[in-house]
Amino acid sequence: MKIALINGPNLNLLGSREPQIYGTQSFENYLDSLRLKHPNVNFEYFQSNVEGELINYLQKCNAKGMILNGGGYSHTSVALRDCISSISIPVVEVHISNIAGRESFRHESLLSPVCVGCVFGFGLKGYELALNYFLSEN
Secondary structure, eight states, rough: OOOEEEEOOTTTTTTTHHHHOOOSSHHHHHHHHHHHHHHTTTEEEEESSSSHHHHHHHHHHOOOOOEHHHHHGGGGGHHHHHHHHHHHHHSEESSSOGGGGEEEEOOOOOOGGGGGGGSSTTHHHHHHHHHHHHHHHH
């Protein structure tokens, strides 16, 4: 089973960026542990700080499912929302922090209504929780 993990802006800084919110583990280290724990899953990882690159990736991706952390674009990008609406691959939205418990501008995600589900506030563990959805659908 191929699952795409897609991270948006500033998530390349995980491990050093605001550790009180995002923790101290890099995404690459977390992904290594996820691959060890789920050897039957083919993880494809993509990260970009550029909105258009994320959209291009989503449009060309060929996977059973996508796990997307749109970062700040989750709250601002109509274009990313439209892209998710137009593709046939199911997308689960993930946020490391609890966006409902943060600044008011983060409370609404434009992506949530067009995703099959959302996982917020469980740290990096949220990616595995989202993965469990796809594993249960197999």
